[in-house]
Amino acid sequence: MSTTSATDAATADPAVPMAAVVARGLTKHFGDLVAVDGIDIDVAAGETFAFLGANGAGKTSAMRMIATVSPVTAGDLRVLGMDPTADGPAIRSRLGVVPQEDNLDLELTVRENLLVYGLYHGLPRPLIRARIDELLAFAQLTDKADNEVESLSGGMKRRLTIARALVNEPDLVLLDEPTTGLDPQARHVLWDRLHELRSRGVTLLLTTHYMDEAEQLADRLVIMDHGRIIAEGSPRELIERHVTREVLEVRFGSGRQPAATDALLALGLPEVDAVEGLAERAIVHTRDAQATLDALDRHDLRPRGHLTRRATLEDVFLRLTGRQLVD
Amino acid sequence: MGAAPDVRTVPIGAATTRPALRVMAGEAIAFRRNWRGFLMSSFGNPVAFLAAMGVGLGTLVDRGGGTATLEVDYVAFVAAGLLAASAMQNGFGDGAWPVMAGLKWRRNFEAMMATPVGPRDLFVGRLLWATVTFAGNLLAFGLVAILFGALDAGPVLLGILPALLTGLAFQALSTAYTAGLKADTGLTNAYRFGIMPLFLFSGTFFPITQLPTALQWVAVATPLYHGVELTRKVALPELGPPVVSTIPVWVHVAYLVAMFAGGAWWAVRRLDRRLYT
Ligand SMILES: Nc1ncnc2c1ncn2[C@@H]1O[C@H](COP(=O)(O)OP(=O)(O)OP(=O)(O)O)[C@@H](O)[C@H]1O
Ligand SMILES: [Mg+2]
Numbered sequence: 001m002s003t004t005s006a007t008d009a010a011t012a013d014p015a016v017p018m019a020a021v022v023a024r025g026l027t028k029h030f031g032d033l034v035a036v037d038g039i040d041i042d043v044a045a046g047e048t049f050a051f052l053g054a055n056g057a058g059k060t061s062a063m064r065m066i067a068t069v070s071p072v073t074a075g076d077l078r079v080l081g082m083d084p085t086a087d088g089p090a091i092r093s094r095l096g097v098v099p100q101e102d103n104l105d106l107e108l109t110v111r112e113n114l115l116v117y118g119l120y121h122g123l124p125r126p127l128i129r130a131r132i133d134e135l136l137a138f139a140q141l142t143d144k145a146d147n148e149v150e151s152l153s154g155g156m157k158r159r160l161t162i163a164r165a166l167v168n169e170p171d172l173v174l175l176d177e178p179t180t181g182l183d184p185q186a187r188h189v190l191w192d193r194l195h196e197l198r199s200r201g202v203t204l205l206l207t208t209h210y211m212d213e214a215e216q217l218a219d220r221l222v223i224m225d226h227g228r229i230i231a232e233g234s235p236r237e238l239i240e241r242h243v244t245r246e247v248l249e250v251r252f253g254s255g256r257q258p259a260a261t262d263a264l265l266a267l268g269l270p271e272v273d274a275v276e277g278l279a280e281r282a283i284v285h286t287r288d289a290q291a292t293l294d295a296l297d298r299h300d301l302r303p304r305g306h307l308t309r310r311a312t313l314e315d316v317f318l319r320l321t322g323r324q325l326v327d
Numbered sequence: 328m329g330a331a332p333d334v335r336t337v338p339i340g341a342a343t344t345r346p347a348l349r350v351m352a353g354e355a356i357a358f359r360r361n362w363r364g365f366l367m368s369s370f371g372n373p374v375a376f377l378a379a380m381g382v383g384l385g386t387l388v389d390r391g392g393g394t395a396t397l398e399v400d401y402v403a404f405v406a407a408g409l410l411a412a413s414a415m416q417n418g419f420g421d422g423a424w425p426v427m428a429g430l431k432w433r434r435n436f437e438a439m440m441a442t443p444v445g446p447r448d449l450f451v452g453r454l455l456w457a458t459v460t461f462a463g464n465l466l467a468f469g470l471v472a473i474l475f476g477a478l479d480a481g482p483v484l485l486g487i488l489p490a491l492l493t494g495l496a497f498q499a500l501s502t503a504y505t506a507g508l509k510a511d512t513g514l515t516n517a518y519r520f521g522i523m524p525l526f527l528f529s530g531t532f533f534p535i536t537q538l539p540t541a542l543q544w545v546a547v548a549t550p551l552y553h554g555v556e557l558t559r560k561v562a563l564p565e566l567g568p569p570v571v572s573t574i575p576v577w578v579h580v581a582y583l584v585a586m587f588a589g590g591a592w593w594a595v596r597r598l599d600r601r602l603y604t
Binding site for chain 2 (some may be wrong): 115
């Protein structure tokens with residue numbers, strides 16, 4: 001890796017809108033394993049873009065190439081208009097990175113973590129100090145400023161990692177599973193922080209297992225499976241394109257479920273587009289939930305419980321892959 | 328949230344210092360937490376060693392005719408050797424556990440790599456900070472040696488330089504070695520089977536002429552021997568052969584510089600491989 005000065009980055013004119021990330025045929029191999037298999041991506045400046053995919057889909061591998069800390073095996077990649085191989089340091093000086101697993105320095109305090117990171121970015125100390133106070137407020141960690149990082153909760157650590165990623169006021173923030181492992185309340189606090197960043201025009205690129213997260217945050221997303229992109233669009237478009245607006249979940253109890261799902265499929269109901277059988281429930285893509293329930297009743301297939309709900313990205317994923325996102 | 332930072336107020340990339348210096352500054356901040364331990368060991372170790380080996384053992388050695396053979400009191404002989412040997416210990420240690428921690432446990436190296444800092448900056452920055460702490464350790468050692476009456480102030484200050492070179496050569500090689508390790512058992516083994524034998528048999532405690540001829544050749548091939556000889560020739564200028572070797576000083580220097588350069592090159596390469604996957 002070259003170690004040219006980060007000041008090169010300043011020559012790129014921030015007033016000219018350009019794509020934050022452009023990838024063509026982006027590929028990553030680890031030995032024989034193909035982690036990312038020729039993906040095309042365009043992330044516009046100011047956009048929030050998500051990678052949705054199950055474990056091992058290749059999300060982190062793609063993110064690490066974009067973060068310029070992993071060599072590209074094949075394909076073209078431009079990040080903030082620059083080439084990751086040649087301009088790694090210049091790109092990273094304008095990038096904020098929130099890795100999948102927190103790598104905060106547990107030996108330092110909250111404030112010191114931000115200070116050290118600001119120093120790595122080559123910022124002058126007075127500027128870092130001023131920024132630390134703002135970032136602590138942003139991350140709601142002002143009270144914890146002088147605590148050791150070790151004493152923070154998971155949600156606080158995650159917020160600190162995000163604050164740390166913002167110390168250089170990046171143009172592009174990469175967030176790898178920002179809320180995995182957090183309780184619902186901590187997730188909502190984080191989403192709130194990310195919404196705020198978005199409203200300031202920062203480009204966000206995130207990965208997630210959670211469809212609600214993608215729906216909440218992303219302008220556009222790609223669904224990844226086995227290193228490939230299998231669908232792309234806004235959350236709304238994807239739902240409209242691949243599933244019915246509403247879905248009906250029917251539960252027959254774990255013993256009866258597989259047989260009941262098969263029986264339901266065999267009925268060939270006209271309003272039903274598809275049925276996804278899961279271990280403990282069936283998800284019925286139907287244009288008329290009430291008609292379907294009535295038909296089940298007529299055929300003596302009475303579910304123990306049922307639920308009609310709006311279709312989600314999870315349903316899209318299930319339709320496209322036959323698997324659930326989080327297992 | 329009114330207090331939130333405005334993303335557009337400051338020009339992007341207001342970089343001020345070279346990346347290696349930034350890493351060094353980061354090391355200094357982490358160091359602030361354990362300066363007490365640093366002071367304790369900097370002064371405690373030489374006091375313990377010089378009291379036990381120099382004075383305790385030394386009294387016996389000197390009575391048994393040691394002073395006649397060594398030309399100086401044993402405490403002086405061993406103090407000069409320990410200056411280099413303690414630098415080796417520091418060098419090995421600094422390239423071992425903190426590097427393993429940076430890669431695996433503390434993972435601060437990974438965090439650094441997400442910034443403009445690269446593997447070479449990481450290595451150079453740590454080396455610069457190590458130079459400061461090793462120099463501090465050696466100064467403390469020298470001070471204690473002066474207080475023990477073992478060495479004279481002038482030569483001991485000069486002797487810090489070859490000891491420092493020894494420490495940095497070991498730090499570089501040790502960093503390279505650690506950067507390729509998956510588990511820290513490799514470090515314990517390197518200490519047990521590398522550093523310990525060097526410590527005992529490279530001329531720190533007795534002239535290697537006391538060893539069988541074959542082992543003398545082995546000793547001459549090892550890096551600590553050159554560190555100890557060089558340091559002793561500088562810190563005790565009155566000594567001559569056979570207490571010190573007839574090998575020219577430049578050979579010792581060249582050996583240590585070559586080891587440092589090779590270690591540094593290998594360390595950067597291995598860190599790059601490890602962190603950039
Ligand atoms: N450093 C590596 N060496 C070898 N194989 C790797 C490495 N990193 C990732 N892989 C493999 O590449 C594939 C994609 O992994 P990746 O971490 O990109 O998936 P992911 O979508 O981020 O998964 P998760 O949701 O579990 O984080 C997996 O099969 C993984 O085992
Ligand atoms: Mg991942």
